[in-house]
Amino acid sequence: MYFWKCWRDSRSLFVILAIIAAVIMPVAALVSVGTKLLEQFGTSAFLSTFGLFGMLSSLALGTLVASEEFADKTVQFLFSKPRSRAYFVWTGWAVGCLELLLIAIVNLSAGWLTLSHYTNPFHSTLFGSTTGHQIVTNLINSLLLFLFVYCLTFALTALLRNGLKGLGASMAITFGLPFFAIAVRWRWKVDMPIPTNQIGTLPLVMSNAVWIAVSLLFVFAAQLVIERSEI
C-alpha cells in the first residue's frame, strides 16, 4: 500500500521528467541540424546530456520521495501504522529508484535513437572512434552517479526532515566534492576518490561495488536515525 502511495505522490514529477527525458535529445538534435554538432561530438554529446539530466532527476526524485511525509506532516499517521520504519524508508526509496531507472532508460533510448538517426554513434569527427565497451563503461559510471546522488539526497532530506534543506545539502556535497578533492590534492598531494570514479587501483568492478555500497549506506544511515527518532 505504501508503494502505491509513494507512486501516487511522485507520479506527476515522474511523468514530467520522463517526457523531458524522451524529447530532450531529439529537440537538441533538431535545433543543431546543420551545425554538425552531433557528428563532431558523437556519443559525448549524448552522454553529457544523459549525465546532467540524470543528476537533476536524481536530485528532484530524492527530494520529493523523502520529503513528502514531512511536508504534509503526515509522518505521525504513517508511523502509527504497524510496520517497521525501515519498511517505509526502503519502500519510498525503491519507488524513487525505480522511477529514476525508468527515466534513465527513456533518456538513454531516445538519445541513442536520435544519435543513430543523424550520425554513426561509434564515431565522431572530434574524438574519433568510440568502442561499445567505452560507451557501456561511461553509462554505468553515469548510472552509479545517479544512484549516489539519489541516495544522498534521499538520506539527507529524510534526516533533515525538509525537502529544501536536503536538496541544498545534497547539491552542496555533490557539486562541492570535486572542488574539495582538487583542494585536498593541491594541499596534501592526496587523491580523494570522487563519486563515482574508479577508486585508486581497485578493479573497476570492485570500485563500482564500493560506490553502490556507499550509496546504499546513506539510506541505511537514514533508516537507523529514523528508527530511533521521536515523532
Next chain:
Amino acid sequence: MNQLAIATQNLTKTYASIHAVRGINLTVPRGSIYGFLGRNGAGKTTTIKMLLGLARPNAGSARVLGMEAFRERIPILQRTAFVSEKKTLYPSLTASELVRFSRGFYPTWSDSAVGKYAGLFEIPMEQPFEQLSNGNQTKVWLLLALCQGADLLILDEPTTALDPITVDQLMRVLAAEALDRGFTIFFSSHQLEEVERIAEYVGFIDHGNLLMEAQLEDIKSEFRLITAAGSSLPEQTSMHVLSVEVEQNFYRYLVTRDAELFAADLSRNGATITSIAPLSLREIFLLLVRKEQSCTSGNVGVTAAVSS
C-alpha cells in the same frame, strides 16, 4: 491474561529542560472508557506518544495490551487504533483512498464498518482530504480508527473541530461500540462534559503530573467538597484528601471517600462544618488544576482502577 489495557509505572519524559511527563502511573482496565483530562500542554499528547512507541520515555515503563511500549511497538500498533491530535492526512487522497491505504495494514479491517460509519458521519468519501472541512477531516480519522478492528482506541482530542451534534453522535457511537465489541477507549480531552458523558474512569494530568485517577462512579458517590470554618485545621493533602484550599478561616477539602468521617474528625478539632457537597467533574478538575499541586503518590490512583 493481563486485566489492564494500559499500565504505566513512573513514566517520565523530558525534552531538554522541559519535564513533559513526570513519573505517572496510569491504570486503564480492559474494556473500559478512560478519559484523560488536562489543559493544553499538560502532557496528554506526550503520554499518548509514549504509549504508542512514537516517543521513548526517559524513565519508567508503559505496558499496552500487556506488551511493552516502544520495544513491542508493531504488535501494539496492530491492535491499537490511534487518532492524532493533529488531524493531518495525505491532502490529495480522498477518504476512499485513505481507506484503501489503511486497509492493507490491518488484517482485522472491516469494510462493512467503513460503509456504516461513512454513512453515519456523512463523510464525503470521494473528496480530497484537503478539501474537507475541519470537522469532516476529524471524522475521516475517526472512521479509519473505528474500522481497524482494534482492541484499544487511543484518541487524542477526538472531538476537535466537531460541531455539538457530531460530538454527541460520536460519543454515542464510542459508548455503543465499546459496549458491543468490548474494546478499550483511552481518550484525551479538555472538554469535561463529553468525558463525563461516556467515561468510566478519569485521570487528570497537569504539568506532567497525574493529579488524580478515579472511577467516575466513585466521584459521583464518594467525592465531596467539605467546607469548614475554624482555625489551625489540617492543611496537608493525604490519601483521601486531594486538595485543601484555605481562605482566612475557611477551609475547603476535596475528599475522595468517607467524607462524613473526615468531617467528624474536623468537628472534633473544633471546626464548624458549613457544607458537604457533591462535586461535578468540572469542579474537581478546576480545584485540582487551579492549585497546580504536584503529584504525590498519595493522590494518584485514588480509586485504583482495577485493584479495588
